[in-house]
Amino acid sequence: MRSRASVLLACSLILGGPARAGMEPTCKPSLVVQKVALSEVERMHRTWTAHILVDATRCAAASGPFTIAFIRLKDNAPDLQFTEPFTWIPGAVEVSTEVAADEAVLRYSIAVASCPCR
16 A cells, blocks of 8 residues: 555656646736727728737736737638737737728637746
8 A cells, every 4th residue: 555655656746746846837918909990991901900908917028929810701702710910018009900892800819828927
């Protein structure tokens, strides 16, 4: 019975101990979409714009990457998913992407990368 407990303890130290000790804590900034707009057609394009509030008080970094995955709706074609990279800074950021005159943004979702904690 004693050897079984020793084996379990050794396995837990090997599998969990060093891995956790070497990991640094990570945080994520909070990105909140404040306002979204789709412009009028200009030169056969429209611009989708979002105003995003960024709370990065837990991050040690002054900026960082995030992506927005879009689902584009087109009048006479299948919906299309695409992703655009952006950079956050504390405070507020405005991001935009262009779509064709006969397109609109059906849905979007934001994915933000982790940052080192303060």
